[in-house]
Amino acid sequence: MADETPPMEQDRSLFEAPPMGEQERMVEAILFASAEPVTVAELAARMPHGSDPAEALVHLRKRYEGRGVRVQKVGDAWAIRTAPDLGFLMQKETMETRKLSRAAIETLAIVAYHQPVTRAEIEEIRGVSVSRGTVDQLLELEWIRFGRRRMTPGRPVTFVVTQGFLDHFGLESARDLPGLKELRAAGLLDNRPPPGAGLEGEDDDEAGDAGQSELFED
C-alpha cells in the first residue's frame, strides 16, 4: 500500500492507516461538525491516507442504533440526525429568532435605566411617542412588567424590568447596568464633551421614585 503513495503525501501516510476505532472517531467528528451531509469521497479526502470511511461508517452506524441520534444516509451523503421518535423534544429548536426593533430596544433600555418609569416619561426621554405595540411586545416577552402606580394626577402605571430580562442579558441586577461614564470608557459612546445636565434633572421632580438615576451622575 505504501508503495503506491504519491511522494507529496504527508509523513503520516507513509505509515499505515489509523486503526478502525480511530477512523470511526474521525467520521463521527466530521459528521458532527459539518454544516452539510458528507459523502464517503469527502470523508476519504479529509481522513489520513489509506482510511476506509465506508467501513468506519458501518461501525458508527451500528454504534448509534437505538441511541438518541442516528447516522443517516441523505442522498449519497451521510449526516447525524435526531432519532425520529424524539422529534417532539425539538420543538424548542424551531423558534425563529429576530432582532428587536429599534423602538423596542430603546424603550427597553429606558425602562431598565430609569425604572420605575411611566409611558409619558419614556416618551419624553425618547422624544417620540411610544406605540402600544412596542410596550405590548416587551410585556409579552416578559422583559418588562407593570410596577406600582405613580402617586401623581392620573395615577399612571409604571414599568419595571423583570427577572427574565436580567436572565436574558446576563445581569445580576439592573443596578449593574453600566452608567454613561462606563459606557464611554468601554467605547460605546463617542468621546464627547461631558453632559452639563443629563436627564436626571428632568426626572428628579419625584424624589420618591428617583429610582436608579443616582447611578448615572457622572
Place this chain on the structure above:
Amino acid sequence: MADETPPMEQDRSLFEAPPMGEQERMVEAILFASAEPVTVAELAARMPHGSDPAEALVHLRKRYEGRGVRVQKVGDAWAIRTAPDLGFLMQKETMETRKLSRAAIETLAIVAYHQPVTRAEIEEIRGVSVSRGTVDQLLELEWIRFGRRRMTPGRPVTFVVTQGFLDHFGLESARDLPGLKELRAAGLLDNRPPPGAGLEGEDDDEAGDAGQSELFED
C-alpha cells in the same frame, strides 16, 4: 424502531418518568441538536415530567468518553463538542478568528483570574491604562460581561467572564483555569494595596480601588 410511539408520550408522562436509558437518549438528542450549551434546567423543561437530566448526563458523558465527540460541561450548561485531538480534520470548519492584541489577551486573563475585577484594578495590574477598544472588543466577543458593582466609593462596575468564554476555551468553570491554584497559593491573586496607600488605616483586607496607579501619578 419506535416510530409509532409519539401519541403515547403524553400519557406516559402523566404516570412516571421514562426509564433512565430513555432519558439518556433524550438528553443526547437535545444536546446534539443545539449548537449552544444547554442548562440542566432547560433540559428538564423539555423532557417529560419527573425526568432527571443531571443523572442522565452522568451516563451520557461516560458513554462518549474517548469518542470522536464528547459531552462537555460549560458553566452550568452542557454541550457536545468534537474531541480536540481531531481538530486537524476540520480545516473546513475552522473560523477565521480575529487576532487579539496583547493588551486584549492580558486584560482577558486578568478578568478571568481576578474576577470580579474593576477597570482600575486591571490598570493597576498591567501598569497602563486600558484602552476603550480593548474592553469593547472583549465585550463584543461576549467573553466578558458586566458583573456586580463594587460596594466601594464610586461604586465601579466590575467585569466577569461569560459562559461563552468557558465554552471557547473548553473550561468547565472558571475554577478550572490553568494555574489558578498556584497563583492563589503564591498570593498573586490577592488585592494587595501599596504600602501607605491610605493614611486612614492599614486594614489590608478592605483594599480600596485607589491602587498603585498613585505610584505613577505623583
Place this chain on the structure above:
Amino acid sequence: MTDDDFQQDALSVSERLAAEALIVDVDGYEGPLDLLLTLARTQKVDLRKVSVLGLAEQYLAFVDKARHLRLELAADYLVMAAWLAFLKSRLLLPPDPSEDGPSGEELAAHLAFQLERLQAMRDVAARLMGRDQLGRDFFVRGIPEDVARTRRVSYTATLMDLMQAYARIRTRDEFRPFVMDRDAVMTLEQALDRMRGLIGYAGDWTELASYIPEGWEIDPARRRSATAATFAATLQLAKEGQIDMRQGETFAPIQIRKRPHGR
C-alpha cells in the same frame, strides 16, 4: 594598526546601534512597569529574588541613556524614574524613625510583588491562549436541528444592543442645544424668521398680538415668551426700517405695519 582602528570603529558603531535599539524600543514597552519587568528579567534571577535596588539603578541608567540620546520619554517614564530615585535613597539611607510613611523595604517589596504579578498574568494568558479553542481545535454542531413543526418567533437582543440604544438616546440629548430643552421658550431668531416671512402682508396697521404663532397663545409661559420674542423682533425690524410701530397710550395694544417704501 589599521586593522585595529577599523575594529575599534566597528565596535563603537555596533555599540551605538545597540544603545539606540534599546532606546527606540521604548515605544515597544507598555509603560514603565513593562519596561521594569523586562529589565528585571535581565538579572536572570527568580523574580521573587529580584534586587529592587539593582533594578532601580538599571532603570535610572536606562532613562539617563535616553536623555543622553535626546530621545523624548513619555511623562510616566519620568515619573517612575523620580519615584525609583526616591525609593533608592530610602533603601540606601538608614531609616529615619521620625519619618512617616512606609519604609523603603515595604515599597521595594510591593514593587517586586507587582512585577511578579504582572509576569504571572502574562504566563497564564499565554497558557490560556495555548488551550484548545472552540472553532479552531474543537467544534460545535454543524447542523443544528430545526424540525419546522411549531414555529414560534422569539425576539432577541444582546446587552450590547441595549447599551448602544441607551447611549444613542443619551448622546442625542447631550447634543440638543440647551435652549431647545425648554419647549416653552421662543427665541428672538425664531420670531425674527417668522416676522420677516409675515411682514410683507402687513400693509395696514395690525396688532402685534396677532403675530403670536398658533399654539403659543394659550399656555401662559409660552405666550409670555412668544410675546417677548415677537416684540423684540419687531423692534429689530423697525430699526432696520422695514416697519412702523405705534402705541395709542401706555399699555394700549402695539400695532405695526409694513413701511411703504421699506426694503
